[in-house]
Amino acid sequence: MRKANAGNIPATRASGFGDGYESIEERRAAGKALRDATPRAAHGGWKAPDKRRDPIDLLRESNKGRIPQLIPVRFGRMAQSPFAFYRGSAALMAADLASTPATGVRVQACGDAHLMNFGGFATPERNIFFDINDFDETLPAPWEWDVKRLAASMVIAARHLGLPESAAARAATDCVCSYRERMTDYASMRTLDVWYDRIDLDRVLKVMPTKQEMERVTQRVEQARRKSLPESLFPRLVEHSGSAPKIKDEPPLIFHPTDKQAPGVASGYADALERYRKSLPEHVRTLFDRFHFFDLAIKVVGVGSVGTYCALGLFMAADDDPIFLQIKEARKSVLEPYAGKSLHLNEGERVVAGQRLMQSASDIFLGWTRGENGRDYYFRQLRDAKISVILEDWDAAILREYGKLCAWALGRAHARSGDAAKIAGYMGSKTTFDTAVCEFAVEYADQNLQDYRAFISAIRDGRLPAASEM
Template sequence: MDKAVSRKTPHDRHDTPAPYHTPDERAVQGRLIRDSVPRSSQAGWKPPVSRRDVIEVLEESNAGRLPRLIPIRFGRMSASPFAFFRGAAAVMAADLATTPTSGLRVQACGDAHLMNFGGFATPERNVIFDINDLDETLPAPFEWDLKRLAASAVIAAQHLELPYSDTLRLTRDLVRQYRERMHDYAYMRALDVWYDRIDLQKYQDKSGDPDVMESLRKRISQRIEAERRKTVPEYLYPKLVTEQGRQPRIKDELPLIFHPDADLAPGLESGYAKAIQSYRESLAEHVRVLFDRFHLVDLALKVVGVGSVGTMCGVGLFMASDNDPLFLQVKEARASVLEPYAGKSLYANHGQRVIEGQRIMQAASDVFLGWSRGENERDFYARQLRDMKMSVILEALDAGLLRQYVRMCAHALARAHARSGDAAMIAGYLGSGDTFDDAITEFATEYSSQNRQDYRELIRAIREGRIEAITED
């Protein structure tokens, strides 16, 4: 592993406070890193001779997943190169570890692709835009997140069959937005960085196309209004729950939603009492007062996403009284895909790793965020199933809207990195010209070709019967 990768982040445990340096002095330190890791060295992608077979990596990542769901995972990944990319975080993590690293570490997302950003409600009921999936979060070099985000932009543009010139433009614009936002954060007061957020209801981008911005604002306004109408009792509850029988019960929709047996979920017979108590203890005291009003009524496993398929993810239905439900999404937390290359987590429970990383990176987080360990020795974290959560519909975007969307993602990523990393040093390394922008754009473009080649390997393995895939209607 590159020695630079082992440098600690400001929040690493047991660190002694670093001597004070002004932002300008720290920016100089960042510029000095270019001597050993030139920005141009971040450009391009060439697979190393020792690169592992992609199917082997994917099959290795299936360890511990529910065997009956693995074919669904591969079926979802087989839908397109973009879908494959979403499910192949472990593949890219191994690839990123072979590229030059600046050594400037942040709390990294670990899976910063376009579909892991979106809107959601804060505890104050404002709707913000931020990273919304942090299952792989871990301290790591900042450019790993940025390279994955840029590569996802190229692959998304190819998925939409945009012209090559538009693809290059929006990818370069993404990197430029990250760089310029990082320069802004480098000279902001620390509290201002921490309190900064992207408010969807007030979102503006002065550098964006005015017509595109007007269209985007209308779409956002309509989407927020639609989500506000989807309250849990009136929308989510009847969608997920049947009241036939003595008590409400989550509907089975095989194979995507089903109730586990005692072999699969050892805590079933006790009503998951031990895991719920452990989760409760992870909550802040004032949230416990609220949580204690609710009681578990039912829990079912639910297949979610692409990369998470096969892990033990579920939905818990809690009731405070009639017509007063709370749905918690319970997700299994496994070791981050970055761990073999960036170092082990400081936390004994991977659910806690996810939650602590989420609290560092997000401008605001769900009040019910907490973690636990099941009687099956799997780590879990929990949050509300839906709280005005909004994800982009990629196929509904044209070139202008996709360009604006990737700029929003770059802004959110820069803000998240600035909260944990040294924004001034990162800004100093990035510089004010387009050298870094061009380098990451070149990497992303060339890595998209690698992704397409890996996708073809998956399709070949499915056709040859090496792996089983189930496609859904």
């Protein structure tokens, strides 16, 4: 019997194996046909809907269930700049994106694809990959939403750096162009080749604009490797109380929870940890069983996550053999009101499943649980050579190259879960889509600035609490 492949399976069959099969050319054509209902130029520009929700009301709603004393810290971080506000207000943009044109093609979306949610990390094989690194809001949703949030972040970041408006627009356009061109490449690749594709350190270095920037990236990687070593982390995060190691309190950012904040402390969170253990693959479970739980403390992280129940867990296999696991509360995705409910009953499982689907390689300790307080959580290693960008000293060239790198990672992630040929067919080979989304990004950056000013006014009027961390 002759083997079938993409080149010789008929496009249609009367019945049996292959029902529903469409060739790459047919899927591209189907994507192109979507332009009739949703022209590419329709993605251009932004105008707030007449019944747009008050951003202050949405921010208040997003505080529901957060630790009350950390809400001022959250708003204090968001108040630092329009860019910090953008990072912490994914719920606002999710509501706005729901009113914009979409083709109807869905992918596993990141949900918060701004440029600071991309970066480097160590794989289980100890290689350094570049990829999306935040999946708290992941959910199946229109692919355009991620692209637009990323493009708008490029404009807002450029303004944060004091770059000219022309540089901001070019950075956004180059970013979208990179997404379109990478998606075209993925549309032509074999399915397994898309799945196995990686953006490793060598590929990152090749796109750096200067030798100096290549050297700086290499230095950052080595620095991140050193900082994630146990001999570096352990003395900075741990003190000894009697003979037992204990995580150091550094309020308000690191502190041990009360029984009310974290039910289960008396039992060492035995039930929640057992549920986490069962979420791990069998071979990782065997590894995890070598470690014993010693301590847990709430640890404030990020901007958008401030006030949620995020913690740091200390586990030991021997006196000189620790691991730190970051335990993050998983709430409902900000996309859910507009894209539909998650199929997962546990929000931590939603995050883990989305991360494994979108990322080229994921942390071996990635797993989920439900606490005795009814909240859902997911686990991952703390740091593990995680490399986040330092935006402040960038020029226009570095911003553009980094944006293209983020768009590459986003395109690869979308191609794993979505129909790359259909998306590529819709965008086409011309710059029509790039120009439209750039126009949207510039005008949405203006909306973000307007919302930020309203946010600052609400803080000054005492309608929203904000506090410095000092």
